[in-house]
Amino acid sequence: MSEILSEAETAVVQIERFWREANMESDNIVALLSKPAVVNSFVEVLLNSIDPKVLRATIFLLCELGSKDKNVIQTLTRVDSDVDCVVALFKRGLLEAVVLIYLLKPSTSILFKMDLVESLLMIIKNKEGDSVDMCVRPKTAALLLLQQVLGGGKEKSVSKVAHSVASAKTVESVIGTLEAEGSEERIAAVGILLRCMQEDGKCRNIIADKAKLTPLLESLIGATDSEKFQIVHFLFELVKLDRRSLNEQNLHIIKEQGTFSIMHTLLVYLQTALPDQCPFIACLLLQLDLLAEPRKMSMYREEAIDALISSLRNSDFPEAQLTAAETILALQGRFSSSGKPLARAFLLKCAGLDRRYNSVMQNEQLGHAVGKSQEKLAEDKAADEWERKMAFALVGHEFGLLFEALAEGMKSEEKKLSSACFVSATWLTNMLTVLPDTGIRGAARVCLLKHSISIFKSARDVEDKALAMLALSSFLQDPEGLSDLTPT
Known part of the structure; x- marks a missing residue:
């Protein structure tokens, strides 16, 4: 033998x-x-x-x-x-x-x-x-x-694998593959990194810092629809860092690098995408558009917001509705170190529940959330400016059409959907107090006043009551709103 x-x-x-x-x-x-x-x-x-x-x-x-x-x-x-x-x-x-x-x-x-x-x-x-x-x-x-x-595979098993990838510093090795010659390899790297960010959001800081995005953006040309969505979803997650300045820096890279117009590519893709894909594409497109002057008319902005509203109203696709509601919430622009939107926590702070806000910040280990360092002040200023630009674009679209869609969502029996719509509505209503009055306040009041009163009266949760009161206080700053709230 x-x-x-x-x-x-x-x-x-x-x-x-x-x-x-x-x-x-x-x-x-x-x-x-x-x-x-x-x-x-x-x-x-x-x-x-x-x-x-x-x-x-x-x-x-x-x-x-x-x-x-x-x-x-x-x-x-x-x-x-x-x-x-x-x-x-x-x-x-x-x-x-x-x-x-x-x-x-x-x-x-x-x-x-x-x-x-x-x-x-x-x-x-x-x-x-x-x-x-x-x-x-x-x-x-x-x-x-x-x-x-x-x-x-089973979610529990996949989650365990993703966590091991994110924690084993394999992420840095995978990041380098975004520059591979073969598009199949680049797309595989995108899928791995996306799953890692979803499992352990803190690894997005490493990815955002080290990833070279130009080869990936080039992969959009000739990619299948599923591959395009992988890339878009990856980019969407990548700009959910806890520092506003870095998010805008990455958005500029996405917008300006590459040999073709990424915004035109996203717009064309948006028009043929599946319902559950549209909110992600629209959200990324809108953020890229707002890097320019938000007061100027923009086809990209109009199409993106239209797509978000359509998704939010599309009851035939509940998953797309929820995704749209959650992406609108993310547009507020503040995130934890793990990429979770902080809109609700920030609004609770505005409503006077500082302890709840500070608790969230501590749980997310946001070391720069406390104190008044120059860097912290600069980040706060950048976050405030972004929030105003985004809110101005959203509420000004079709004379407050988004308020109608959010009001409809607040009536949903699906708790996650109604909650996300409620927080988004509260955020945008609160922002009306710092935005130029173009008559939108009246549209918001017609759509949301009764809902806010109802939640304030019936909600058992203290936080929900506080958010409803915050929305109502925004209406009180308007003479007509005060009249509507005053018994005759």
Whole structure:
């Protein structure tokens, strides 16, 4: 047996050398080596050899053949033990084996059973995988497999994987892949980083600081709809940092880098996007538009706000309604260190519930939230300016049409939707007191006054009562509002 194995090992190494040196990729050679008997012989070598050089040569040949002839993959997947052997070799440190696992195209459920995450992360962090000459680079294969794991499976399992990726400093290695030559690799990196931000929002600071966005923006051209949405969703999450100045800096990069108009691309995409995608696209487009003078008319702004209102009113798609309500809330522009909108907490502070606001800040570990340093004052000023610009654009659209949509949402039996609409309505109503009066206050009062009174009277939650009172106090600053609130 040992003599036969030795001859087989020698043959494999020679074939691999000839393949590399003589470019043995002709159809006849591939057809000859792809026969089931030959493939099974290669597998026998994998099962019995302990020589790393032989194992690498065998994996290399199977990868080359499998990438050119799908029958090779079918032969390998016909026997579970063959696949198990490849997986075992990968876990023992044979990094080239990850390419063969990728070519085998295992389902997401099988990938979870293989328990490969730790090994995949090691390859992604290891620069050695960048220099291996194969049909697919091991690092690329590992990245694509990891993205598949994070894109499916049970939420609890996926969440655990995402947390390990975010906490293992693998994020920095994945960030570099945003500059990869292949768009498939860049999109996979986007999917991984997006899931990491959703799982551990604090890693978005590292991503925002180190990511080079130009290659990613270029990927929008020629991307499928699902790939476009991955990119847009990623960019949407990326500008939810706890410092307003950094958010606007990143928005400028998104708007100004690239060889084409990102705003025109988003506008065209918005017109054909699925209902649950529209709020994210519209929100990003609106933020990019407001980097310019907000008092000037803008087609992009009009279309973006129209899309948000349409999504908010589209009861046929409840998920899109909720997403629209939550994205409108995020437009206020203040976020925690983990990327959570702080609109509600900030409004509670305006309503006099400072302790609740401070509690939220402490829980989010916002060290710069306390004190009056120059940096803190500058950030507060930037946040206030952004909030005014955004509120002015939203309330001025179609003479307060958004107030109608928010009022409808407040009546929803879906608690999350009604709550988000209530907070957004309170925010915009409160902002009317610092915005130029263009007659919008009357429209807001007609839509929201009765709802605010009802919530103030019936709400059991102290915070909801405080928010309702804040909205009512805004109406009281207007003579007509005072008249409506005064019993006759």
